[in-house]
Every structure is written in structure tokens, then in C-alpha cells.
Amino acid sequence: MSERRTIGVALLGLGNVGGGVVKLLEDNAAAIEARLGARLEVRAIVVRDPDKANRVVDVDKSLLTTDMMAAINRPDVDIVCELMGGTTLAKEAVLAAIKAKRQVVTANKALLAEHWAELFTAAETAGVDVYYEAAVCGGVPIIRVLREGLASDRVESIHGIVNGTSNYILSTMTETRRPFAEILKEAQELGYAEADPTLDVGGGDAAHKLAILVNLCFGTIIDVNAIEKDGIDVVDPIDLSYAEKFGYVIKPLVIAREHGRAIEARVHPALVPSNWLLADVSGAKNAVYVQSYALGPSMYYGAGAGMLPTAMSVVSDMIEIARNMFARAGSQVPRPRPVESRPMVPVADLESSYYLRFGVHDQPGVLGQLMTILGSHAVSIAQVVQDGAPGRRDSDTPVWVVVLTHRAREGDVRNALAEIDALPIVRERARVIRIAG
Amino acid sequence: MSERRTIGVALLGLGNVGGGVVKLLEDNAAAIEARLGARLEVRAIVVRDPDKANRVVDVDKSLLTTDMMAAINRPDVDIVCELMGGTTLAKEAVLAAIKAKRQVVTANKALLAEHWAELFTAAETAGVDVYYEAAVCGGVPIIRVLREGLASDRVESIHGIVNGTSNYILSTMTETRRPFAEILKEAQELGYAEADPTLDVGGGDAAHKLAILVNLCFGTIIDVNAIEKDGIDVVDPIDLSYAEKFGYVIKPLVIAREHGRAIEARVHPALVPSNWLLADVSGAKNAVYVQSYALGPSMYYGAGAGMLPTAMSVVSDMIEIARNMFARAGSQVPRPRPVESRPMVPVADLESSYYLRFGVHDQPGVLGQLMTILGSHAVSIAQVVQDGAPGRRDSDTPVWVVVLTHRAREGDVRNALAEIDALPIVRERARVIRIAG
Numbered sequence: 001m002s003e004r005r006t007i008g009v010a011l012l013g014l015g016n017v018g019g020g021v022v023k024l025l026e027d028n029a030a031a032i033e034a035r036l037g038a039r040l041e042v043r044a045i046v047v048r049d050p051d052k053a054n055r056v057v058d059v060d061k062s063l064l065t066t067d068m069m070a071a072i073n074r075p076d077v078d079i080v081c082e083l084m085g086g087t088t089l090a091k092e093a094v095l096a097a098i099k100a101k102r103q104v105v106t107a108n109k110a111l112l113a114e115h116w117a118e119l120f121t122a123a124e125t126a127g128v129d130v131y132y133e134a135a136v137c138g139g140v141p142i143i144r145v146l147r148e149g150l151a152s153d154r155v156e157s158i159h160g161i162v163n164g165t166s167n168y169i170l171s172t173m174t175e176t177r178r179p180f181a182e183i184l185k186e187a188q189e190l191g192y193a194e195a196d197p198t199l200d201v202g203g204g205d206a207a208h209k210l211a212i213l214v215n216l217c218f219g220t221i222i223d224v225n226a227i228e229k230d231g232i233d234v235v236d237p238i239d240l241s242y243a244e245k246f247g248y249v250i251k252p253l254v255i256a257r258e259h260g261r262a263i264e265a266r267v268h269p270a271l272v273p274s275n276w277l278l279a280d281v282s283g284a285k286n287a288v289y290v291q292s293y294a295l296g297p298s299m300y301y302g303a304g305a306g307m308l309p310t311a312m313s314v315v316s317d318m319i320e321i322a323r324n325m326f327a328r329a330g331s332q333v334p335r336p337r338p339v340e341s342r343p344m345v346p347v348a349d350l351e352s353s354y355y356l357r358f359g360v361h362d363q364p365g366v367l368g369q370l371m372t373i374l375g376s377h378a379v380s381i382a383q384v385v386q387d388g389a390p391g392r393r394d395s396d397t398p399v400w401v402v403v404l405t406h407r408a409r410e411g412d413v414r415n416a417l418a419e420i421d422a423l424p425i426v427r428e429r430a431r432v433i434r435i436a437g
Numbered sequence: 438m439s440e441r442r443t444i445g446v447a448l449l450g451l452g453n454v455g456g457g458v459v460k461l462l463e464d465n466a467a468a469i470e471a472r473l474g475a476r477l478e479v480r481a482i483v484v485r486d487p488d489k490a491n492r493v494v495d496v497d498k499s500l501l502t503t504d505m506m507a508a509i510n511r512p513d514v515d516i517v518c519e520l521m522g523g524t525t526l527a528k529e530a531v532l533a534a535i536k537a538k539r540q541v542v543t544a545n546k547a548l549l550a551e552h553w554a555e556l557f558t559a560a561e562t563a564g565v566d567v568y569y570e571a572a573v574c575g576g577v578p579i580i581r582v583l584r585e586g587l588a589s590d591r592v593e594s595i596h597g598i599v600n601g602t603s604n605y606i607l608s609t610m611t612e613t614r615r616p617f618a619e620i621l622k623e624a625q626e627l628g629y630a631e632a633d634p635t636l637d638v639g640g641g642d643a644a645h646k647l648a649i650l651v652n653l654c655f656g657t658i659i660d661v662n663a664i665e666k667d668g669i670d671v672v673d674p675i676d677l678s679y680a681e682k683f684g685y686v687i688k689p690l691v692i693a694r695e696h697g698r699a700i701e702a703r704v705h706p707a708l709v710p711s712n713w714l715l716a717d718v719s720g721a722k723n724a725v726y727v728q729s730y731a732l733g734p735s736m737y738y739g740a741g742a743g744m745l746p747t748a749m750s751v752v753s754d755m756i757e758i759a760r761n762m763f764a765r766a767g768s769q770v771p772r773p774r775p776v777e778s779r780p781m782v783p784v785a786d787l788e789s790s791y792y793l794r795f796g797v798h799d800q801p802g803v804l805g806q807l808m809t810i811l812g813s814h815a816v817s818i819a820q821v822v823q824d825g826a827p828g829r830r831d832s833d834t835p836v837w838v839v840v841l842t843h844r845a846r847e848g849d850v851r852n853a854l855a856e857i858d859a860l861p862i863v864r865e866r867a868r869v870i871r872i873a874g
Binding site: 020024027028031032034035036133139140141144145148149150151152153154219275277280281292293294295296297298299300301302303306308309311312313315316318319320324327 | 468729736743
């Protein structure tokens with residue numbers, strides 16, 4: 001289609017990612033035009049306040065508008081790029097764009113995770129693409145890898161570090177052995193963590209991304225709220241020291257695995273063997289380790305957030321959409337992978353090895369009581385360390401007993417811990433961190 | 438195009454990869470059909486000897502043929518999959534397939550590296566796709582990542598481990614501190630290395646892959662024979678020990694980097710800082726570490742060889758080609774990235790830090806002489822270790838002086854070494870290994 005050499009873009013939102021898109025389209029304009037054989041041109045930018053000062057990039061003021069629907073419906077707009085976040089106005093915008101037969105790029109993981117079926121059904125009906133590389137792991141092209149690179153393979157499991165803020169905090173805790181609350185406060189002051197950090201450190205953001213990954217890996221939609229989640233605030237510096245002693249580091253993981261028809265999906269900090277590649281993924285970096293039938297293990301690593309890395313994924317999506325537009329006859333879109341309904345493995349039936357830290361009174365027979373109760377719930381022990389010298393009985397701090405278990409059912413572990421936590425010898429509730437592997 | 442739901446495939450070659458393709462198409466048939474909305478069906482397999490026993494997979498004998506041109510030209514064949522290797526018959530086959538307007542998948546890095554322009558010009562003229570994910574890093578989808586995932590970015594440099602045999606041998610040498618020749622012999626007996634290992638351990642195979650990566654990263658074709666190559670046989674176990682002492686491991690790298698218009702490209706073992714992710718890529722595994730403008734560092738890791746991993750890339754290519762066929766109007770193919778002619782940085786102008794190991798007579802003033810000569814060639818020293826106690830003057834083994842330099846021009850280093858190697862105090866030619874970073 002040599003007669004058409006410019007693709008028009010409307011940006012909804014001009015925050016960090018939107019600003020990055022504007023900057024990248026300028027900085028790499030020549031490279032993009034050379035590769036695509038066409039220009040990507042921003043024709044409208046929808047913002048709340050066109051007069052706002054101090055934007056992350058300078059833009060031509062005449063592009064700014066508050067009229068979202070008018071921007072979407074401009075006849076010279078081919079691609080609508082939703083970078084507002086949230087799931088209300090963003091959903092309205094994306095559905096309007098699809099209805100107007102605009103191609104869509106979005107970086108909005110919450111929107112995708114919560115409204116997947118509705119969005120993709122609408123897109124298929126309208127015959128348009130919805131691309132979303134930036135929604136998971138920022139600049140790491142994990143969506144393309146799973147959808148196209150591994151198109152002929154069957155994924156068996158994934159282990160991912162997909163929340164940069166959590167990884168930054170846990171990495172810094174590991175380096176400095178300072179407590180969670182302190183590092184979080186610093187991260188907030190430095191702008192690495194949100195004022196309300198719940199979504200990041202509590203696992204909600206990671207759960208959204210995991211839901212998208214599960215869809216691609218296992219062809220099913222899962223309820224984000226049904227994903228088992230633990231925040232990284234369960235980790236104390238002392239746990240990092242014990243983990244190291246046993247040859248592990250603690251990382252904020254998402255894990256998904258197929259069990260026949262059923263899907264296991266969980267988000268929590270986990271002990272990772274220190275010889276795993278994932279153990280070396282530090283700071284705000286992201287990575288996804290995939291185990292698949294034909295390829296075996298593979299890993300994809302890079303910047304999971306940030307203005308330019310995320311914008312890179314958004315603009316690469318635009319390029320692919322533009323290629324599709326040039327190559328396509330009428331309304332034929334690449335057929336999405338079909339989606340079927342599949343059950344999730346109940347949390348109680350999940351299996352893992354566990355790191356358990358018990359705070360107990362230092363008195364004879366304690367270890368025996370703990371071991372007996374664990375054993376009676378079919379939780380078998382791999383290693384035990386009892387800390388503290390004898391004669392500390394009157395100390396204010398509990399004596400720590402740390403246990404690494406063999407693989408056990410989560411339900412059994414929880415029952416055992418409920419029983420143990422009620423013992424008079426226990427000074428502090430047991431701390432539980434799962435072990436990856 | 439709902440009227441067409443089967444894509445016909447001709448396989449040229451039924452060795453390890455061809456056998457893997459047949460197996461994967463069977464094992465993952467349901468998943469592939471679900472994702473593509475079509476079946477991939479093998480309709481002919483070209484072999485040298487249809488009666489050969491003990492093939493890697495059982496195939497329907499009626500598919501086997503020795504008539505390559507007839508197989509390519511069958512009206513029910515859409516995709517021709519070249520898995521023969523070599524650059525003579527394979528080239529003829531691929532050009533014939535393109536001319537017959539068949540889509541092409543090839544895993545043949547030598548063919549691509551040596552005949553890139555001819556093949557892709559023919560494909561563009563005919564309006565067909567040539568896909569080649571399996572040609573670099575086996576199952577790791579590095580081609581898609583560079584071509585699509587990072588389509589909006591500008592790559593600044595790559596460091597890759599792309600030859601599994603070399604990485605296996607160096608990893609085993611590092612673990613066991615046994616010499617190269619011994620490990621190579623074992624690897625040959627185990628089938629991990631070819632009877633003629635030159636292409637693998639000498640860097641020729643890696644150079645082919647690097648030429649393809651350079652094309653994708655920097656949009657230019659380079660002469661494979663102009664790539665600076667050192668084999669891994671320059672590495673002695675003692676170098677691995679010194680490297681470790683300085684905080685490095687030695688890895689078989691390919692390196693490419695942009696210097697304005699000019700391209701640096703080289704293949705050699707290199708000291709890699711042990712805190713780099715690449716330092717943990719061991720055994721026969723491959724990885725490519727990419728530094729790009731917007732994304733920053735990213736890494737892609739997995740099986741670089743093997744029957745099923747390589748077949749996985751081949752079949753994923755078939756799926757993408759089939760999707761293109763369904764989506765495409767007539768003869769419009771995705772426009773390939775344009776290719777321009779760019780100069781290569783002359784070897785003498787390459788810059789690096791260097792590990793230098795000198796075998797000298799143990800006599801006073803030796804160190805001074807070495808340092809003076811290096812300094813006179815503008816080679817500045819970062820660290821020096823002199824091994825061996827005094828009084829070993831009559832020993833049969835030389836005394837080792839190991840030097841880590843700051844960044845220096847390769848030409849300067851070579852001139853300095855030529856001068857040093859001619860000194861009477863020198864018992865053995867200097868060993869040179871570049872340092873990555």
C-alpha cells in the first residue's frame with residue numbers, strides 16, 4: 001500500500017509513559033520510518049488539563065485536547081493508545097476505539113486482567129488488533145515471546161519477577177539487612193514507590209500481570225481475585241539471613257503451573273536457590289523464567305518499568321499494528337489464541353516446600369513438640385536450625401527455630417501452623433515463606 | 438480465509454532438526470491447531486536415502502522422496518522448510534522455493550550469513566517470507582525479539598553466548614580445571630561436539646550467527662570473513678584460575694557494537710565480570726545480552742541447540758507464516774528492515790581491556806621491562822600479579838606475570854606484545870584474552 005505512508009496516533013494520557021512515547025517517536029523517528037516504511041504521527045493527545053505546566057516532555061500545544069471521544073474518532077487517527085490507567089474511563093475509551101474500528105495499544109494491566117473477555121470479544125467482532133506488550137514487564141517483550149516465539153510449544157510453568165518496586169525493596173533489604181518499612185519509606189521519597197504502595201508490595205499489580213501471562217501460557221482467563229497473594233512485607237531481614245545460610249535468596253515471585261486441566265497461580269515472596277538465574281535479577285529489573293515442553297527452560301530479562309522502556313513496548317506495538325495494517329486485506333486479524341474456561345487449583349491443594357520460622361520460648365522439648373505436630377500433618381522436614389545459646393531463656397527476643405520442609409500441601413501446612421501457633425511455648429506467630437523449585 | 442484450514446509443508450532434510458519438527462508437529466498438534474485455527478501438515482520429506490534405517494523419528498514412508506524439486510513444486514505445499522545445512526544444495530533449494538512462490542523456513546545460519554542479500558532480494562521480488570528463528574540460538578526467540586519486540590528501539594551493543602559446544606567445553610573446563618583437549622575429546626565421545634570441531638570451537642559458527650544478529654541490530658550486511666575470530670583453544674586452565682582471582686569467568690562471546698557509522702564485530706573467549714548475568718549462562722545454554730537506547734539492558738536465555746528446542750523455533754516460524762498467509766492480501770509481505778552498507782571497525786582500532794599472561798624467566802627487572810614496553814605503546818595497566826616464589830629460576834615452567842590492562846587499542850596491544858615476545862627474558866608467547874565490559 002505505497003499510497004499510505006503515515007499512520008495517525010491518538011494518545012490518551014500524557015504521564016510518564018505517554019511522555020516516553022512522544023519522546024521515543026521523536027528520538028528514534030528515522031530508525032522507525034526506515035524499518036516500517038512509514039511514519040507514526042501523533043495527531044491528538046488527550047489530557048485532563050491542557051494548561052498543566054512541567055510535563056515530562058514538551059509537546060505541540062495544539063495536539064492537546066480534553067475531548068477523548070473526538071480524539072478517538074478523528075478520521076486521521078488509526079491507532080488509539082490508552083495510557084491513562086484505571087479501569088473505568090480507560091475501559092470506556094478502549095471500547096469506543098474498538099467500536100470506531102481503531103487499532104488499540106494499551107499498557108493497562110488492570111484493564112486487561114479484569115475485562116479480558118469483553119475487550120477481546122469486541123476487538124474480534126470489530127476486526128481490530130489490541131496489543132499490550134507494555135502491560136507486563138515494561139520493556140521486556142514477554143508477550144511476543146509467549147505468543148509468537150513459543151507459538152509451537154506448550155508452557156508447563158513460569159516463575160517471574162514482574163513487580164519492579166517489590167524487587168527493588170527486597171534487593172535493597174538483602175544488601176543492607178535493613179527492615180522493610182525503612183526501605184519502603186526511602187523508595188517512596190526517591191519516587192521508586194507510590195504514595196500508596198499496596199498494589200505493588202501487596203502483590204495486586206503482580207497478580208494482574210500473572211493473569212495476563214496465564215492467559216497466554218495456558219489459554220484461559222482466571223479471576224484475578226482468586227490468585228493466592230502474599231505481600232513482601234512478611235519478609236524480615238532475619239529471614240534473608242537464614243535464607244542465605246541455606247543457599248537461597250528471597251525474591252518477589254509470580255508462579256503459574258498446569259496440573260492437568262487445573263491452573264495453579266500465586267504471587268508471593270519465595271526462597272529461590274541462589275544458583276538460579278532469577279536469583280541474580282536485582283534492583284527494579286524484571287524477568288520471566290519459562291519451562292516449556294520443547295524448549296525446556298528459557299528466561300527473558302530487562303527493565304520492567306520506566307518511561308522509555310515502557311514506551312519502547314508501546315511504540316513497538318504500534319509498529320507491528322502498522323505492519324499488520326499494510327499487510328492486511330480488509331478485516332482479517334491474526335486469530336487470537338482461543339480461550340477456554342479452566343479450574344484453578346484450590347490454595348489448600350497447592351504444593352511447595354516451605355521456609356518456616358518459629359519464635360519460641362527457649363525451653364527443653366520445644367523442638368520435639370514442633371516436629372511432632374508438623375509430622376502429624378504430613379509435613380516432612382528437610383532441615384532445622386535452632387538459634388540462640390542456652391541460658392537466653394529470659395531474653396526479650398524469642399529463640400528462632402527455622403525449618404525447611406520437603407514438598408507439602410499448603411492445607412496441611414496451614415493446619416499444622418494453626419496448631420503450633422496456639423501452643424504456650426510459642427512467643428510469635430510462625431513466619432511462612434514458600435520455596436521455589 | 439476460512440475456506441483454507443490446512444497448510445502443506447515440505448521438509449528438506451530429516452536429520453536431528455527435521456526429526457524434531459516431525460515429532461513436535463505430532464506432539465503439539467492440538468495446541469498448534471487451536472492457536473492457528475489451521476493444521477500444519479507435512480506432505481513431503483526430501484532425504485538422500487529413503488531406505489535408511491534408524492531415523493530419529495518414525496515417519497510415513499510414503500512421504501519420503503529424493504526428488505527435491507518435485508517436493509518444492511507440489512501444488513499442495515505452501516511452506517518449504519530447509520533443514521539440510523550446507524550452502525550449495527541448500528541455496529539452490531531455497532532459491533527454487535522462493536521462485537515457486539513457496540514460503541520458506543530455514544535453520545541454516547551459514548546460508549543466511551553468506552548469501553543474505555541474494556536470498557532476501559529474491560524473496561522480496563517473489564513476495565514471500567523467509568523466516569529463520571532457528572538459525573541463531575536454537576530455541577531462544579532472539580530473532581523475533583530484535584525484529585519485533587525491539588522494533589522501536591536502537592540497539593547499541595550485544596554480547597552473546599551463541600555456540601553451545603564452546604560454552605559447554607569452557608564451562609566444564611571452569612568446573613574441573615582440566616585442559617581444553619581433554620574436555621573436547623570427551624564432548625566428542627558424548628556427541629556434544631562434532632568430529633571436526635573447528636567450526637564450533639574456532640568461532641566460525643558463532644561468526645555466522647553474529648553476522649545475522651548484526652544485520653538485525655544495525656541494518657547492515659557484514660562479511661563473515663571480516664569478523665575478528667579467536668577460538669576457545671587459547672584458554673588454559675590456569676587462565677580460568679587467574680580470571681577467578683580477579684573476579685571474572687571466561688565465556689565464549691560474540692560482541693557487536695555501533696561506532697557512529699562503523700560496526701565492531703568479534704568472536705572470542707572473554708573475561709566476563711562474575712556478577713554479570715552472562716557469567717551464569719553455563720553448559721550448552723545460549724544467551725544474548727542486548728544494550729539498547731530505550732530499553733537499556735535486556736537478556737534472552739535458553740537452549741541454543743538440540744532436536745526439540747530448534748524444531749520449536751522452526752515450527753513457530755511456520756505458525757507465523759501461516760498467520761501471515763491467512764491475513765495477507767495477495768503478495769504484500771511485511772517490509773523487511775532496510776539494509777545499507779556500513780564499514781567495519783578495523784581490528785587494530787578495536788578497543789577493549791585485556792588479560793595478558795606472560796611466561797618469563799624469573800630474574801630481576803623482568804616486570805620493569807614488561808611495564809615499560811606496554812607503557813611505551815600507550816597500554817596502561819590496571820592490575821599485575823607475578824606468580825612463583827623467588828629461586829625458581831631453574832624450574833622448567835616459566836614464571837607467570839598476569840596483567841589486566843585498562844582500555845587500549847588492539848593495534849597498540851599487538852605492537853607491544855610483538856616487542857615483548859622478542860625479549861630474551863620471555864620463555865613463552867604472551868597469552869591474550871579480551872575483557873568484556
